[in-house]
Amino acid sequence: MTADLSFGSIPAFYREVYDIVCPNQEQVDRDLFVQLLVKSSLPKHVIMQIWDMADTNQGMMTRNGLYKALAYTALAQQGKTLNDKLLETFSGQELPTPSLGDLSDLRSSSAKLRRSKNPNVLCYDYKELCALDSVKVELVPEKKGIILKHVEYEVTSQRHKTTVLRRYNDFIAFHELLTARFAYRLVPRLPPKKVGASREFIEQRKKCLRRYLNIIARHPQMCEDKLLRFFLTFSGSDVQHKIKEHFRSIPDEFMTSEMASKAKDLVPLDTQQQLANSKELIFMIDDCVGKLKDIAENMVIRSTVYATDMLQMGRQFSIMSNNTTPVTAWASGTNRSWDRLQTGFKNLSVEFAALSDKATQAAVDEEDGMVEKLTFFQDIITAYRDLCERHEKGVLHDHQKAIQKMGQYKKKKMSATVSSSEAATVEQLQQRILMQEGEIANMENRNYYSLHCLQMETQLIHAHLDIFHEFAACMANVESKTAADLARVWSAMEPVISTLAPPDSSSSMKRGTSPPSSPTSINNNGPGITL
Numbered sequence: 001m002t003a004d005l006s007f008g009s010i011p012a013f014y015r016e017v018y019d020i021v022c023p024n025q026e027q028v029d030r031d032l033f034v035q036l037l038v039k040s041s042l043p044k045h046v047i048m049q050i051w052d053m054a055d056t057n058q059g060m061m062t063r064n065g066l067y068k069a070l071a072y073t074a075l076a077q078q079g080k081t082l083n084d085k086l087l088e089t090f091s092g093q094e095l096p097t098p099s100l101g102d103l104s105d106l107r108s109s110s111a112k113l114r115r116s117k118n119p120n121v122l123c124y125d126y127k128e129l130c131a132l133d134s135v136k137v138e139l140v141p142e143k144k145g146i147i148l149k150h151v152e153y154e155v156t157s158q159r160h161k162t163t164v165l166r167r168y169n170d171f172i173a174f175h176e177l178l179t180a181r182f183a184y185r186l187v188p189r190l191p192p193k194k195v196g197a198s199r200e201f202i203e204q205r206k207k208c209l210r211r212y213l214n215i216i217a218r219h220p221q222m223c224e225d226k227l228l229r230f231f232l233t234f235s236g237s238d239v240q241h242k243i244k245e246h247f248r249s250i251p252d253e254f255m256t257s258e259m260a261s262k263a264k265d266l267v268p269l270d271t272q273q274q275l276a277n278s279k280e281l282i283f284m285i286d287d288c289v290g291k292l293k294d295i296a297e298n299m300v301i302r303s304t305v306y307a308t309d310m311l312q313m314g315r316q317f318s319i320m321s322n323n324t325t326p327v328t329a330w331a332s333g334t335n336r337s338w339d340r341l342q343t344g345f346k347n348l349s350v351e352f353a354a355l356s357d358k359a360t361q362a363a364v365d366e367e368d369g370m371v372e373k374l375t376f377f378q379d380i381i382t383a384y385r386d387l388c389e390r391h392e393k394g395v396l397h398d399h400q401k402a403i404q405k406m407g408q409y410k411k412k413k414m415s416a417t418v419s420s421s422e423a424a425t426v427e428q429l430q431q432r433i434l435m436q437e438g439e440i441a442n443m444e445n446r447n448y449y450s451l452h453c454l455q456m457e458t459q460l461i462h463a464h465l466d467i468f469h470e471f472a473a474c475m476a477n478v479e480s481k482t483a484a485d486l487a488r489v490w491s492a493m494e495p496v497i498s499t500l501a502p503p504d505s506s507s508s509m510k511r512g513t514s515p516p517s518s519p520t521s522i523n524n525n526g527p528g529i530t531l
Helices: 012-021 030-039 045-054 063-077 086-090 105-116 126-132 167-180 198-215 226-233 239-247 260-266 269-320 335-416 423-498
Strands: 135-139 152-155 162-167
Touching: 012 030, 012 063, 012 105, 030 045, 030 063, 030 105, 045 063, 063 086, 063 126, 063 423, 105 126, 126 423, 152 198, 152 226, 162 167, 162 226, 167 198, 167 226, 167 239, 198 226, 198 335, 226 239, 260 423, 269 335, 269 423, 335 423
Parallel strands: none
Antiparallel strands: 135 152, 152 162
C-alpha cells in the first residue's frame, strides 16, 4: 500500500514508466500520455476516457493520476468496463500491469518534448545518453592491398542493429562532413593516421575510433542525423566516395535548425560570464582527470609487472622441477631434500602461473574499465576545448570582421558623397552596405546560435560527470575481485608449500648413523660410542 493511491500497491513497472515520462518529477504532458497509451492498442475513445478518469489539471497529469491511468489501462485490456469504483477491488493487492510493449522510443520522445518546452535545458542524464546507442569497433583479419596492407574495422551499432566494415579513410571522409555539419557541437578528434603502423598502434587506434563513434552516437543532436545513420548502416563499397556524394551539399546545422531563427531569445544576458565560469571548472576537472588517468595507467603497469614476475617465478620453479641431473649419495648423503623439493616445485609452478593469470586479467580490467572511462571523458573535454576555440576564432571573429567591413563601406560612401562622385559609385556602395548588413545580421544569429549550442554542450559535459561513479565503481570492483582471487590462490598454495618442508624429527636420520661408504665417526670416549 502506498500513499499515492487509496487502493492497491504500486508495481515497479508504474515507477519505471513515470521515470521515463517524468525524469525530473514534473507532471505528465497530455500528448506524451496519449503516445504512451497508444502502445496499449486500446481504442482512442477508451484512452480519452482513461485521461478523464485520472487526476488531471489543465492538460497535465500528476504522478498519482498516471498510476491510476496505468491501472485503468490494464483493466481495459482485460475487457473490464471502466468506472471509478473499479480500483477498490484491489485493496491490499498489487495493481494490474498493462501491456505497453517496448518503451525505448518513449524515452526519446519524452526528452524531445521536454526540450521543446525548455530549449535551454539538455533533458538528458548520463544513463539516458548511454542508452541512445552503443557502438563496437573490432579489427578484422588483415588484408593486403596492391601496394600496402590496410586495416578494416567491423563497426556494430546496437541502435541500428547493423554491422558494417569501415577503413580509416572512411572515417576521415565522415569526420570532414560531420565537422562541417555540426561546427557548433562537440565533435571528437580522429586518431592520427600512420603508414606502417605497429600492431600496438592499430589496437590503440581501434579503441580511439570506438570512443569517437560512441561520443557521436550518444550526442542528442548528432545521433538523429542522416549522416551518422548512413555511416553506421551503409553496407556498400567505396564508402568514402559514396558518403561525399550523398552529403557534400548538405547545409550546416544552423541552416536546418528550428532554433536558429530564435537563437537570440535563447541566450541569457549573462551567458558570457556563465561560460567563462563553466570553462574554468571544466578545465580544472580535465586537469584532475589527466592525473587520475596517469595513476590508473600506473596501476595497469604494476599489475602487468606483477603478472610477469609471478610467471617468471613459476618458470624458475618449473625449470628446477624438470631438471633430470642425477643426484648420487656422494652429493647428498642421506639427504632427500632435492627429490622432495622437485615434486613440490612442479606443483608450485602451476600455482604461480595461476597468480600470473589473475594479475593479467586485473591489468586488462583496469585498462578496459578504469583507463578507458577516463580517456572517454578526456576525449569529450578535448572536443569541448576545440568547440570553444572554434567559437572564439570562427563565428565571433567573422562577426567582428563583418562589422569592420561595414564600417569601411560607410566611410567610402561618405567620402564619395562629400566629393560628389558619380551616382553609380554611391549606388554601388549603398548596395554593398545593404548586403553587408544582411551578412552581419546572419553572423549575429550564428553567434547567438553558437552561444546557445555552447550552453547545451556545457550541460552535456555535466551530464557525463556521472562517469566518475562508473570509474570508482569499476576500480573498487576490479581491485577487490583481484585481491580476493589472489588471496584464494595464495591460500590454495599453502598445502603445496607444506610439502617442501623437511620431515619432522621422528622420521629424520638417527643420530650417529653414518653415510654409506663413510667411516664411522669416533670420539674420545672409545670405540663403538657415537656422537
